[in-house]
Amino acid sequence: GQQLNQSPQSMFIQEGEDVSMNCTSSSIFNTWLWYKQDPGEGPVLLIALYKAGELTSNGRLTAQFGITRKDSFLNISASIPSDVGIYFCAGQEGLNYNNNDMRFGAGTRLTVKP
Amino acid sequence: DGGITQSPKYLFRKEGQNVTLSCEQNLNHDAMYWYRQDPGQGLRLIYYSQIVNDFQKGDIAEGYSVSREKKESFPLTVTSAQKNPTAFYLCASSITTGYTFGSGTRLTVV
Numbered sequence: 001g002q003q004l005n006q007s008p009q010s011m012f013i014q015e016g017e018d019v020s021m022n023c024t025s026s027s028i029f030n031t032w033l034w035y036k037q038d039p040g041e042g043p044v045l046l047i048a049l050y051k052a053g054e055l056t057s058n059g060r061l062t063a064q065f066g067i068t069r070k071d072s073f074l075n076i077s078a079s080i081p082s083d084v085g086i087y088f089c090a091g092q093e094g095l096n097y098n099n100n101d102m103r104f105g106a107g108t109r110l111t112v113k114p
Numbered sequence: 115d116g117g118i119t120q121s122p123k124y125l126f127r128k129e130g131q132n133v134t135l136s137c138e139q140n141l142n143h144d145a146m147y148w149y150r151q152d153p154g155q156g157l158r159l160i161y162y163s164q165i166v167n168d169f170q171k172g173d174i175a176e177g178y179s180v181s182r183e184k185k186e187s188f189p190l191t192v193t194s195a196q197k198n199p200t201a202f203y204l205c206a207s208s209i210t211t212g213y214t215f216g217s218g219t220r221l222t223v224v
Contacts, residue, residue, distance in 0.1 A: 009154070033212045042120075042204050042215030088156065090212070102213065106156035 006089050006105025013079055014113050021108040022073040023089035032065050032072035033090040037107070043088055047074070079112050086110070116141045120205050120216035127199075127223050135190045135219045137205035144209060146188035150174060151202040151218075160203075163188055192221060199223045 006023045013019060023032070031050055035043035047058050049065035049072060056063055062075045072091070076083055089105040118139040127133045139146065145164050149157040159172030163182040177196025182188055188207075192199045200223050206213040 006156075031212070035215075040218065040220070042206075042217045043213075044215070045212050048212050102208075104157040106154065 004089055004091055004103050004105040006108060008108055009106070010109040010111070012111045012113065015079060015081060017079055019076040019079055019083070019110060020073060021087060021089075022071060023091070023105045024071045025091055025103070026070070027091075027093055028069040029091035029093055030069070031092040032063070033092075034061075034063050034072070034074045035088040035090060037086045037088065039085070046087075076110075079110075081112050081114055084110055084112050118205060118207050118214055118216040120203075120219050122219060123217070125219055125221045127221070129223055130194045132191055132193050133199075133221065135192070135203055135205075135221070137188045137190065137216060138186055139188075139207045139214075140186060141207055141209070141214060142185070143207035143214070144185070145207060146182070147206045147208070147213070148172075148178070148180065148188070148190045149204040149206065151204055157204065160190065 004023045004025050033048050034046045036046050037043040047056050047063040052065055052069045053067050054065040060077045064073055086107040086109050088107045092102045094101050121136045147162040148160040150160055151157055158174050160174055160178050161169055161172050161180040163169035166182055166185050169180050169182050177193055179191045203219045205216040
């Protein structure tokens with residue numbers, strides 16, 4: 001199935017720096033989700049976005065649902081070592097989560113140097 | 115606490131053997147999914163089930179089989195027909211607020 005275009009693929013940053021990553025799609029989505037995956041674990045939902053233009057924060061994390069409904073970005077402010085992991089975007093065209101139309105980005109691998 | 119449990123965490127099997135990965139959820143979710151994760155490739159859908167006794171192939175179903183006899187359980191069998199089975203396997207379930215993932219099973223075939 002179609003995958004989302006997520007960038008960058010990897011980031012190496014210094015502790016305290018801000019981070020930005022984004023996801024784009026050729027299709028219009030009704031939902032954008034951002035997940036974090038720690039090594040050897042399953043992804044955990046960070047932020048869910050349901051409306052174009054929506055800006056939502058979760059602690060130091062902020063995500064936005066693009067106006068065109070074809071993109072989303074995730075910002076992490078003042079990074080700390082435990083931010084290390086892989087961040088995935090996910091998007092869904094439909095409104096029913098029981099349908100098989102959830103699409104995932106390939107992930108952004110974040111490394112934070114103390 | 116409600117959640118989704120995958121077992122075992124690590125699994126080693128000899129080439130040519132079938133192996134079954136367990137996935138159990140107590141979230142009362144109707145839909146369940148199996149994904150395969152390889153380094154740098156994101157998540158690829160193997161099978162999904164929207165309701166008990168029904169399941170559909172995903173993008174990479176060849177060499178895999180599933181069953182959904184109970185709402186809570188969605189086991190995945192990796193058969194000997196799967197040419198490159200070594201990977202990290204993730205199970206997920208969903209209802210209305212996005213997917214909830216298990217902690218994964220790392221399968222290594224030697």
